[in-house]
Amino acid sequence: MFFHIVLERNMQLHPRHFGRDLREKLVSKLMKDVEGTCSGRHGFVVAITGIENVGKGLIRDGTGFVTFPVKYQCVVFRPFKGEILEAVVSMVNKMGFFAEAGPVQIFVSNHLIPDDMEFQSGDMPNYTTSDGSVKIQKDSEVRLKIIGTRVDATEIFCIGTIKDDFLGVISDPGTTS
Template sequence: MYILVALADVVQIPPSDFHKSSIRAIEDFINTKYADKVIHKIGLCVGFHSLISASEGLIGHGNGIVNVNVDFRMVVFRPFKGEILRGTITHSNQAGIYISMDFFEDIIVPPQLLFSNTTWDKDEEGTEAFIWRSEDGEGGFNEFFFDKAEKVLMRVEQEQWNDLSPQMKRPDDYDMERRDEYGMKLGPYRIMASMMHSGLGPSLWWLGEEAAAAEDEAGTNGVDDMEVDAAGGAEV
């Protein structure tokens, strides 16, 4: 789910930060610039990890800002294809199911990546949702609902990238309210996921309510294992 990525940049330390240690000032600058931002074809930056190297600081003419060339590592969110992720259904429509991981919300499960015999329909209360109808072995069907706010497990199937930097955009592309075929705003990074295999979908289907609640609590109190992979450096 997480990787380490080596990056290079010029850190600018203003005089107001001279009271900090050098490493603290560098770390604060990098976190302010990169945290919670997507780097194209790299992933969502989570936070500073470690400093690889730093040059001597050069004081800018007339402003007192110290410029330092640094190489550093960032923790980046970028799950691999086939990885199982945990999230929460935020809403659904006929285009698909939209899922949030709290810190990342550009995840969608389109209808073709749900269990076979899943349809967009109304439940007993008249609320529209995707419903999976599974044969019960006695000629009938059991109904399972992809309800809003359900905790789910999903499988990563595809990444979608959009380079939103000004030099890559045409004049008619600056309408940030424009919606795509899923009704979503254009974003730099999106995950297409599936829920079409045993064990995927709402946790309570497979575990029962008590076990699902206990697992959610354990996931909240625990810390996910971090999978670290030294990726190639990318200069920005």
């Protein structure tokens, strides 16, 4: 699920950036530092949408670096148990398959794949129904439901299922492109 929230961060800026475009430098450094990171509490920071305010800088003794407390708005993405996501399959093996929904990695184990789909090993490992009409392989798009999340301080990993109504492959790379 996506959220638009305000976060705060203390930015350290090198003295060489002090000048006319100090503020721009600060923002671009913030984006570089923050976007794409993951915190267990808020999820993945997808994008910074604006700066709320920049506080007074504090010069650190010895180094000359200045610390600015920056409040910024950003979009975060945090997966929840029970959430339905669309994801791209990144890897298939006999234990199941991995899929990615943006920054989140999801593992679907083979007992959470419908019973009528069987693993086919080979050059392009895949799960196929007995009549061959549905195939899950690398780069397939699947709709899945998250049934468990593992949230660390800097990492979120999910396990999902496609064994439910309206879940499974939503488009085959062979047919769409």
